[in-house]
Amino acid sequence: MAHVQLAILFTSAALVIIGLYSAIFIDNIIKKIIGISFIEEGANLFIVAIGYKPGGVVPILMPGMDTSWFASNAAYPLPFGLVLTSIVIGASTLAVMLALVMVLYRRYGTLSTKVMLADTSKQEEYDE
C-alpha cells in the first residue's frame, strides 16, 4: 500500500471519528450537521482511496494508447463513479436537513437540539 493511500485512509478514519463525535455529543444542530458531513466525506474519501493506483494514469482511454498497457496502468474507475453519486446524495440530504433546521429555528429561536428535539410528550407537558 502506497504512503499516499495510507495517509488518505487515516484521514478518512479521522474524519469519520470526528464526525461521529460531533454528531453524537455536540448539542448545536449546525455543528451536528457539520459532523454528519464529516462522516459522509470520510466515507467518500475512503472509497476514492480504494481506486488509487501508485503511478497509475487517469482511467480515460485516449487515441493512440495501447489497450493492454492502459488496462494494467489505469486507476480503478468504479469508486470514482460511486463517489460522484454519493456526493450528490449527500448534498441533497444536507439541503433537506438545513431546510428543516431553518423552520425549527424560526419556531424555537435556538439551535440547541436539547430544546428543539426534546421528546414530544415532554414538550407537550412543558407547553401546558
Add this chain to the structure above:
Amino acid sequence: MNELIPLMVIVPLMAALLISAFSRFNKVTKIFAFVVAICLPIIPIASNYGLHYFGGYEPMLDNVTNVMFHPAITYSFSFPQQIFIAMIGLLTFLVVFIYLTKYKEVSGPYLFLLFLGTAAVTAMLLTDDIFHMFVFFEILALAQVGIVAASSIDYSYEMALKYMILGSIGSPIMLLGIGFLLALTGSVNVTDIAAAVHNGLVDMTSPVFLLSLGLIFFGWLYASGLPPFHTIKSGIYSKAEPHGAALLQSFTVISMISIVLIMFRIYSSLPIFEVLVVFFSILAMILGVSLALTQTDFRRMIGFLAVGELGFIGLGIGLGTQYAITAGLFQALNEIIITALLFIGFGAIVNATNEVDTRKLGGLLAYHPKVSIMLLIGGLAMAGVPPLSGFQSKLMLVQASLSCGFPEISILAIMVSIATFVVFVKTFYAMFLRPKPNDLEVEGKEVPRSMIFAMGILLIIIILLGIFPDMVINGISSFVGGML
C-alpha cells in the same frame, strides 16, 4: 417483455417529477396521479420474470481470473419481487386514491414524495447491485422524511429532523461497509461479491470482511427500525398522516427484506450473521410488543406493534433454512397488508373524532360499525388468529424454529403473538366497546368512502392469503431454494 422490468422504477420516478413540475394544474395532476397509480400494480403482473442489464451490458468473462462478472447494474425479477412490487403498487394506488378524494386541492410535492418512495423501494427490491441499493436507500430516507414533514400533525418537523439525523449517521456508515466490500472484491454487484466470498477469493475471517458486515448491519438496523431505532421508527409513523403511515411502514418492510436478503447472500457463511439477525429480531419482538402495551396514543401503539412484527420477519430470515426464510418473507407480505389496514382504519377514527388518546375514546362501534369490524379482523390477523393470513405465516415461523431446534424461540413467538392479541383487544375495547365518555364529541362526519374501499380491498387480501396461503408460499419457497 423484460423491458417492463426497469419501467417498474422509471414510471413512478418520472410520474413523481412530472407531478411536481406541473402541480399547479390541479385537475390534470389529479387525473395523471390516479392513472399512474393504477398502472403501478399492473406493470409487475404483466411483466415476465428475468434479468435486465442496464445499457445492454451482459455478464462477461474476465480473461485473467477466468471469473464471470457483471459490468453494469442488473435488475433481477422473479416471483417474490413480483408479489411485493405488485403489493406496494396496490398500496400506493390506495393511498393516492385516499389522498386525491380527501382534498380538493392536492399538493404536488406530497404526491411526488409518495411516488418517489415507491420507486425507491421497487429499485431496492429489484437491484442486484449493492451501491445502487444504497442510492435508493438514501432516496427512500428523503422521501420518508418528506412524508412525515408534510403532515399537519404537531411536532412532525422535529420527528422528521430526528429521523434524518439518525439516517445521516446510518447511511455513510453503511456506505463505508460497501466500500470495504468493494476494496475486498473489486465489485459492487451482489452476485459477483457472493461468488468471490463463497469461492474462497475473500478471507471470511479477515477483520475487514467482518467490519463490513458490522457497518452494513448497522445501516440495516436503521432502515428496518429494529432496536435501537425502534422508538424513532414508531415515532415517524405516529407523526405522518395515517394513509402516509400506511405507506411508510410498507417502505420499511421492503427496505428491511431487500437489505437483509443481500446481506444473507454475502454473509450467510458466517454463523455470527444469523446470530445477530435472530438476536435483534427477538429484541424487536419483545420491545415492540412491550412498548405497545404502555401506549395510550393508538398511532404510536400500532407503530410499536409494527416494529414487533418486523422481528418475526427477521427471525425467519435469521433462522436461515428454506422453510424459515419462506415464512419470514410471507410474514413480510402479511405485515405490509395488515399494518396498512390498521393505519388506514385508525386514520378514519382520527378523521371522525380528532382524538388519538385511547383513554378519551369509547363507544365508537355504534358510530362506525364498518370500520370497527374491519379493524377487528385486521387486529386479529396481526395477532395470528386463524384463518387469517397472519396466522399462516406465524404458524410457519413457529414450525420453522421448532424444526431448527429452537423450541424456546417458538415459545417466545407464541407469547409475543398472545401479547399482540392482548394489546389489540385492550385498545379495541377502549375505543369501540366501552361506553362513550361524556366529554367525547363524535362529529357527524362520515368516514370517507375511499378509506372504506381501501380497507375492504386489504381485508379481502388478508382473508384470501389466510385461506389459500399456497398462492404465494410455493413461489417464494422455490425462489428461496434457488437462492440457497
